[in-house]
Amino acid sequence: MESRLLEILVCPLCKGPLQHDRDHHELICRADKLAFPIRDGIPVMLENEARELNPGASTTTAATEQPGQA
Template sequence: MDTRLMDLLVCPICKGPLTHDHSSHELHCAADRLAFPIRDGIPVMLESEARALDESPSQAAPLSE
């Protein structure tokens, strides 16, 4: 992922910083304990598509409101 894009992206919930997990192709918000998927190189910054960080990616179901 482009580092310039990473400098601009923040968590859509708390507006905090995100870290890029290259192995799982996700952006992580430590404050909210959420992982946002990156699909086809595009970050999906929707709360409904995020998974809780205490779940493994294979178990993850999208969070619902």
């Protein structure tokens, strides 16, 4: 995904920041504990398409990228 796009995308529910999980091709909202899929390079920002993050599972910091980081 383009870093410029990541800088402007926010969670559609809480308008909070998203983290890019390159390994799983998802955008993660920590506040809502949701993972939005990225399909064919296009983020699907629909609540009914997002998966809930397991409370016990954690995404490693190395696999995520916050907006503004390269």
